[in-house]
Amino acid sequence: MRRGLLALLLLLLVLPLGADTLDEVGVRGVLRWAGDASGGGPYIFDGPDGALTGFEVELARELAGRLGVKDAFVQGQWDKLPQLMDRGGADIVLNGYEWSAEREASWPSSVPYYVYTLQLMARKSDGLSSWEDLRRPREGRRQRVGVLSGSAAERCVRERLGESVEILGYDGVTNVLRLVEQGQLDATVQDLPIAVHYGPQFPALVRVGDPVAPGWYVIFTRKGDERLKARINEALRGMFLDGTLRRIYAKYGIWSPEQESLVAIGAHWPPAAASAPRAPTEPLRWFALLAKAAWTTLELAVLSMPLAMLVGLLVALGRLYGPRWLGIPLEVYVEFLRGTPLLLQLFVIYYLLPGIGIRIPAFWAGVLGLAINYSAYEAENYRAGLLAVPKGQWEAALSLGMAPRVALWRVVVPQALRIVIPPVTNDFIALFKDTSVCSVIAVVDLTGAYNRLYNDHPREVLQLGLMAAFLYLAMSYPMSLLARRLERRLGHGRIA
Amino acid sequence: MIEARGILKSHGALKVLDGISLSVAKGETAVLLGPSGGGKSTLLRCLNGLETFDAGQIDVAGHRLLPGRRDEAELTALRRRLGMVFQQFYLFPHMTALQNVASGPRYALGRPREEAEAEAQVLLARVGLGTRAQARPDQLSGGQQQRVAIARALAMKPEAILFDEPTSALDPRMAAEVTAVMADLARAGQTMVVVTHAMGFARAVARTVHVLHAGRIAESGPPEQVFTAPREDVTKAFLHEASGG
Ligand SMILES: Nc1ncnc2c1ncn2[C@@H]1O[C@H](COP(=O)(O)OP(=O)(O)OP(=O)(O)O)[C@@H](O)[C@H]1O
Ligand SMILES: [Mg+2]
Numbered sequence: 001m002r003r004g005l006l007a008l009l010l011l012l013l014v015l016p017l018g019a020d021t022l023d024e025v026g027v028r029g030v031l032r033w034a035g036d037a038s039g040g041g042p043y044i045f046d047g048p049d050g051a052l053t054g055f056e057v058e059l060a061r062e063l064a065g066r067l068g069v070k071d072a073f074v075q076g077q078w079d080k081l082p083q084l085m086d087r088g089g090a091d092i093v094l095n096g097y098e099w100s101a102e103r104e105a106s107w108p109s110s111v112p113y114y115v116y117t118l119q120l121m122a123r124k125s126d127g128l129s130s131w132e133d134l135r136r137p138r139e140g141r142r143q144r145v146g147v148l149s150g151s152a153a154e155r156c157v158r159e160r161l162g163e164s165v166e167i168l169g170y171d172g173v174t175n176v177l178r179l180v181e182q183g184q185l186d187a188t189v190q191d192l193p194i195a196v197h198y199g200p201q202f203p204a205l206v207r208v209g210d211p212v213a214p215g216w217y218v219i220f221t222r223k224g225d226e227r228l229k230a231r232i233n234e235a236l237r238g239m240f241l242d243g244t245l246r247r248i249y250a251k252y253g254i255w256s257p258e259q260e261s262l263v264a265i266g267a268h269w270p271p272a273a274a275s276a277p278r279a280p281t282e283p284l285r286w287f288a289l290l291a292k293a294a295w296t297t298l299e300l301a302v303l304s305m306p307l308a309m310l311v312g313l314l315v316a317l318g319r320l321y322g323p324r325w326l327g328i329p330l331e332v333y334v335e336f337l338r339g340t341p342l343l344l345q346l347f348v349i350y351y352l353l354p355g356i357g358i359r360i361p362a363f364w365a366g367v368l369g370l371a372i373n374y375s376a377y378e379a380e381n382y383r384a385g386l387l388a389v390p391k392g393q394w395e396a397a398l399s400l401g402m403a404p405r406v407a408l409w410r411v412v413v414p415q416a417l418r419i420v421i422p423p424v425t426n427d428f429i430a431l432f433k434d435t436s437v438c439s440v441i442a443v444v445d446l447t448g449a450y451n452r453l454y455n456d457h458p459r460e461v462l463q464l465g466l467m468a469a470f471l472y473l474a475m476s477y478p479m480s481l482l483a484r485r486l487e488r489r490l491g492h493g494r495i496a
Numbered sequence: 497m498i499e500a501r502g503i504l505k506s507h508g509a510l511k512v513l514d515g516i517s518l519s520v521a522k523g524e525t526a527v528l529l530g531p532s533g534g535g536k537s538t539l540l541r542c543l544n545g546l547e548t549f550d551a552g553q554i555d556v557a558g559h560r561l562l563p564g565r566r567d568e569a570e571l572t573a574l575r576r577r578l579g580m581v582f583q584q585f586y587l588f589p590h591m592t593a594l595q596n597v598a599s600g601p602r603y604a605l606g607r608p609r610e611e612a613e614a615e616a617q618v619l620l621a622r623v624g625l626g627t628r629a630q631a632r633p634d635q636l637s638g639g640q641q642q643r644v645a646i647a648r649a650l651a652m653k654p655e656a657i658l659f660d661e662p663t664s665a666l667d668p669r670m671a672a673e674v675t676a677v678m679a680d681l682a683r684a685g686q687t688m689v690v691v692t693h694a695m696g697f698a699r700a701v702a703r704t705v706h707v708l709h710a711g712r713i714a715e716s717g718p719p720e721q722v723f724t725a726p727r728e729d730v731t732k733a734f735l736h737e738a739s740g741g
Contacts, residue, residue: 390586392582392584392586393586393588395546395580395582395586396580396582396586396587396588396645397588397599398546398571398572398575399544399546399575399579399580399649400575400576400579400599400600400603400604400648400649400652401572401573401575401576401577401600401604401605401652402572402599402600402603402604403568403569403572403604404568404572406603406604410599410603411588411599414590415588415589415590418590
């Protein structure tokens with residue numbers, strides 16, 4: 001006990017100088033490795049007995065053992081794992097991360113532990129025979145290819161097929177395979193281990209052509225953790241030479257002859273930075289990407305809000321003045337939508353509706369989801385607004401001989417619309433931010449585009465952040481000006 | 497024109513209207529006065545169906561109102577022939593003065609906009625607001641707003657108009673503008689039932705004054721008689737109060 005404390009004290013003294021996570025790991029007796037279990041098999045997934053399993057789970061356990069410590073899994077969102085590590089939430093990142101020169105510059109990599117290749121998959125019934133077949137338009141539109149967003153597969157598809165296909169980025173794997181099966185996507189490109197693992201579960205899909213574009217899975221460490229990295233490299237080499245790696249990979253059906261090349265490659269690691277110096281026009285390209293995504297944000301918001309307002313108004317009118325039997329269904333509508341997350345609603349619209357034959361393109365599913373979700377909030381706004389119109393206004397209108405329905409439309413509703421301008425404007429601005437939820441259905445809004453660029457170019461965080469902030473401001477500032485003008489012009493009617 | 501018989505209305509144990517009978521002839525101006533809570537507003541609101549009553553019957557502008565549930569369509573038809581002016585004006589804030597005046601013919605009767613607004617312009621001129629047609633209610637003084645409200649009621653060419661304390665929310669100068677307009681109407685033969693504490697107006701214009709107290713009509717008669725030689729103690733007490741004594 002006393003000795004442990006002493007070691008900790010010593011460590012604290014030493015930390016500022018030769019700080020290396022290896023020392024911390026030693027004191028703690030635990031190696032914390034970050035991964036995303038929702039990424040699925042064969043990497044990290046829930047086994048039949050509920051325990052975490054997968055070739056990376058076994059790899060991590062073996063690795064920790066060779067460092068003389070225990071391993072602890074830290075769950076994170078896949079494309080944010082390095083950030084999780086940088087914040088100190090984990091010691092290493094170990095989860096199917098491909099090596100790239102960009103990443104190497106921010107997070108020094110271990111020697112590679114697996115050579116992956118990319119596999120094109122499509123529906124058996126479509127008879128696709130090669131990558132080139134994807135260039136053929138289908139039903140008058142570009143073919144849709146789903147990929148894990150920010151992955152090497154995404155870059156590979158972009159390089160090979162460019163604008164001749166529509167590339168959609170998702171967060172998971174099984175949902176993409178299901179989308180191909182259901183016909184919302186035409187094909188997907190996945191790392192070979194995934195094709196091997198999930199192939200049997202999606203019998204309607206086939207592998208098309210040979211695997212392509214080999215690359216390396218590596219473990220990422222924090223900058224400065226040179227000693228930790230060296231120990232990991234040593235352990236990996238040992239695992240390779242004594243056949244441990246081969247045994248693990250074979251167990252999951254992902255051993256291949258290419259893996260034999262790992263030792264030779266590891267001897268000269270990392271590869272000389274092949275990445276060309278950044279073209280001076282690169283920031284312009286980023287800005288163009290962000291601006292395009294900002295346009296998508298604007299479209300989503302501008303198309304969904306009027307719909308939400310219209311439905312909301314009708315729901316509020318139905319609840320307050322409609323027939324009695326309508327009251328309960330409408331209340332359930334409002335409470336259900338307010339009580340469940342937008343994310344879930346989008347998921348249902350996009351992933352589950354196709355199961356009953358309703359197929360909506362991602363963008364329109366986004367518009368619909370936002371509109372339906374916000375209609376519940378607008379219904380409550382309008383309800384409050386309608387109730388806030390003084391009773392005397394009703395009586396004056398009725399006393400002129402207007403039928404109740406006419407009094408409602410000509411006198412009460414117009415005033416309620418004015419009363420709710422401030423809360424509705426607030427909701428509109430909130431909706432601008434909520435469009436980012438649409439990334440689960442591969443609609444890339446400004447936040448989504450920023451995230452992707454940031455993942456590819458982590459060192460440009462300041463520049464990218466400023467660009468995104470500027471674009472948000474460019475959208476929201478004119479909006480609040482407009483809202484203020486609207487309020488001033490229509491606000492007359494506040495005192496009845 | 498208006499014939500109410502034996503109107504009873506209670507809120508719980510409180511008898512708000514306790515067997516009121518009232519008759520107003522065509523072209524007549526009747527003034528209702530009496531202490532606060534006497535049931536004046538309630539009576540007016542029963543006359544145009546904004547409130548129901550428990551017993552009695554009302555014949556008004558060719559319609560008969562009875563206790564209990566009403567047919568909305570019939571009430572709407574009745575209200576097209578019976579105007580109402582409120583203490584708080586209740587102009588429609590999202591419409592100009594002209595649109596307010598034209599709103600009845602346009603929305604209740606479905607008349608074309610040009611036609612309705614042309615007539616509305618004439619009515620605004622008649623209440624002395626010909627130049628303020630495009631003003632919004634919140635750009636008008638209280639007296640002007642009440643005159644627009646009167647023009648709005650007139651636009652339906654009603655057989656009778658009910659006024660519920662039309663000048664109580666106004667200062668004396670603005671009240672005088674409104675009273676002058678109402679006096680003109682009375683002289684032109686408009687049937688009116690007016691709840692007011694403006695004695696001068698009652699004296700000059702009313703043919704009959706009714707004093708309401710505790711849901712009953714305590715005394716009725718021509719203004720000279722009621723004001724100078726009240727028969728009932730209730731009337732005397734009320735006049736004493738009202739004259740600031
Ligand atoms: N909805 C209601 N519930 C209970 N009591 C009511 C209701 N409406 C009116 N009253 C009561 O009925 C009585 C008559 O009210 P009413 O407004 O007709 O009087 P009023 O003669 O117009 O008085 P004022 O000069 O103050 O306007 C009052 O005692 C009032 O409190
Ligand atoms: Mg009253």
